[in-house]
Amino acid sequence: MPWIDTQSSIRKSLLTLLLPAAIALMFAAWIVHGLLLERMARDFVEDRLQDEVAFLEHQLRQSGPDEIRDIAEGDYFEEVFHHAFAIRIGEQMHSSPELWTETLEPLLEEPQSGFVHQGDPGTDRAISEFLAYRKALTLNGRPVVIVVAEDLSTLQHSQQELHLWTAVVSGILLVLLLLAIWQAIRLSLRSVGRLQNGLKSLQTGASKRLDVKAPAEFQPLIRQLNQLLDTLDQRLTRSRDALANLSHSVKTPVSAIRQVLEDETRALDPEMRQQLAQRLSDIDRQLESEMRRSRFAGPQAGKAAKPVSQARDLLWMLGRLDADKNFELETDLAPDTRWPVEEHDLNEILGNLLDNAGKWSRQSTVVNLAENGEQLIITVEDDGPGVDQHAFSTLGKRGMRLDEQVPGHGLGLAITREITERYGGGMQFSKGTMGGLRVSVTLSRAQNG
Template identity: 80%
Template structure:
């Protein structure tokens, strides 16, 4: 919102928005109450005036021609009526009480029906504000005009008193509402304080993960933070494993070369020189393999992966590393498709599978990408020598290799298996139609590492 500071505290923002809104709504409710009270009171008065005019008309119609004047001149209606009234029968006028006579008799001059509102007539003794209902009719060929009126000043005074008490009650309710809003905000934001304490504990090393017992709005944030911590721990463990494997694989040939070079009693014949060169070549290939694996890693973690674009980049890189082989991509996914997998992890999966296929293939390797809605599927096929059926179950185990002549240490497929299992997926090996190896990775879309 443009009128709020995005860097201000949540408590301050909520109070800034909710308190004026509560005050404005309460004031609006009080104003609407006054308008409704005025309307209801006027409607009540109008109904009473119409009822009394109807009663008076009924009595006049039931009386005989000679009784009409007697009724009008008597005190019958003064005893029955609750309002001031005036009658004009022909040229005779009768009104009650006398205080209302100056105000009601002018209304009898017009033979029209309807409500008449008079405010501040200008006389000190007159009623300041009144409402009258006038009805004209004909009885025995004589024009009869009936006017019934009620003083509105008393009613308005009662309305104002009621409206004032409503304002007092509304003020009390407003204060209670403001206190309730303040208390609700304070209690609701206690979880933010717990999250802040959890982050401090995480920073000081008192805990290694954030507590998941938090409101639903913070659950995705806490889950992503814990996921990031898991990813960092796993990458640290993976880096340590890679360094340990590299150290172990390099240590033996280095020790052998060192032993030969330190033995001054032996001469380096051409055969020995060739062995030393072969050992150094093995070390170089091992280092190159680790460097290539590091190049397959994505630039940043925590981002949704774009499988099509990443696959094209990796296929181009592998085409440069293996210029004598062909790498193809087959998919119906659009380039903008995103998968809920970390970019680094997807690069590890694709890079290791394609690198393995590039080493073993004779001419070509094919990468298939598909999305079934509940599963993300990555399939890599090559036209290499393949593997025996009984050997397929051992693939993907750390350190297992089917051919010692091919550079590598059997870690690539193991890394793919570890990443796949972190996402709740599966890694399946099979024989391709071309006779080579086919590797299929299935990752459920609802799972996160």
């Protein structure tokens, strides 16, 4: 609906939609009530008129014409049935009450049976509009016509009064309905206030996670926010660990070089220069390793990754960094396939696995992307010397992060395992078909849907 601005306010949007709908439905119900009331009143009057004509016919057949004259002259019929009637037996005519005589006697001239609706509400006649039922029959060889009539102006006045009271009651119900809608909206949006307070607690440091009792519609949002907080915490932890490792590895050679350079009594002979150069090369390799891992991680772009595109970008980058080795991608996935994984996390997994495989491979590294039902599978293997099977159980543990100081398969595997477990998956090691190490990472699609 273009006339509803869904980006302005939930409360305003709901009121804009619900209030006119409630008013329109209540007005429609009032119109339908009027139509049904008129129809029911008309059916009721028609049934009563037919019953009373049947009564008069029965009286005529049981008592004869003389008793009908007594009924017409008295108040019996009017008191019992509250309707006017007229009877013609041969050339004799009888009617009651007298006010209806002028109106009903012309109807006795017609021998047809059925309902007659006559009158004009705009006239000055005493009976402006009426409904009558006329029945023609033969009694003892003489023609008889019976007419029973109802003054519709009185009935319509009663209908209008009832319809007016219905409008008043409908108005009261509408006000109560609007109050109920307003209260329902206010109570429903109360959880938004609790969510806002929870975010303020996160901002002030009073809490570390969103623990808000909210409706089911807000639970996916809360889970996504908590997952984002977990991701940020893990990245911060990894950054601090990497910084601590880098500081520890660089501190010693830097101190040694500084001592040598500050010692004015020691001459820089060729051997000493070579040692200093070697120390600086170690520092440069360590910094380059951390910078390369930072490039692999890539920017965060939301929880929707294109695995084929990201794998191709990483393989191209590795091919440029190490032109002597071959990096290949094998997959049956379409280029626009999306996985419910955050781009940063997928880049972290692919980058760490390819970095390890590339360092240990002799010539080739192959990455395979596949899907098996609800499982997302990433397989990386190389043609390097591989790892002894007894050491598979130690790969990927936090203690193996010390291997970052020396190139090897331990680089980043602990981080990769942590990300994999967060997505409801696992990481397995085996011997590859090319002779090197094969690492298989499995992620759960359902865990992230």
